[in-house]
Amino acid sequence: MASRYVYGNTIRRVADPVRERRPYHVHEPQQGKKRHHMSLGYLLFLSLAVILMVMTLAWYISLQSQITNSVKNIATLESQLNTLKQENDEAYNRANGNVDLDEVKRIAIQEYGMTYATEGQIVTYSDGGGNDYVRQVAPIPQSDGK
Numbered sequence: 001m002a003s004r005y006v007y008g009n010t011i012r013r014v015a016d017p018v019r020e021r022r023p024y025h026v027h028e029p030q031q032g033k034k035r036h037h038m039s040l041g042y043l044l045f046l047s048l049a050v051i052l053m054v055m056t057l058a059w060y061i062s063l064q065s066q067i068t069n070s071v072k073n074i075a076t077l078e079s080q081l082n083t084l085k086q087e088n089d090e091a092y093n094r095a096n097g098n099v100d101l102d103e104v105k106r107i108a109i110q111e112y113g114m115t116y117a118t119e120g121q122i123v124t125y126s127d128g129g130g131n132d133y134v135r136q137v138a139p140i141p142q143s144d145g146k
Contacts, residue, residue, distance in 0.1 A: 038046075108114040123140065
């Protein structure tokens with residue numbers, strides 16, 4: 001390939017043999033070309049995926065709402081329980097504070113004629129079950145003084 005020699009102190013035009021051989025292409029939009037469309041199967045798949053996602057989000061939000069309501073309900077019930085415990089303790093203390101045991105003893109002995117049990121009147125027996133209470137299915141046997 002022979003190179004050209006340019007005379008003078010400035011170059012008027014750069015001679016590039018490679019550039020001159022290549023055709024200059026301008027990309028113009030083609031009018032007759034169809035745009036790329038999605039297939040029907042892919043469109044159905046995307047639609048089902050979106051519907052499934054929306055249903056899952058709705059279910060999740062309803063679960064969150066149920067949990068929030070349950071937590072609020074539990075807090076309300078705990079508050080009521082604490083109030084009832086406090087009222088119960090106050091009523092118990094008032095009831096115990098109003099009982100005069102000496103007065104009960106005086107009324108039992110003087111008005112009802114009650115006396116303390118003597119040694120022969122105390123009968124000890126075991127029910128065998130270790131329960132805190134006894135079911136009486138027959139009369140309690142009287143002690144013969146033995």
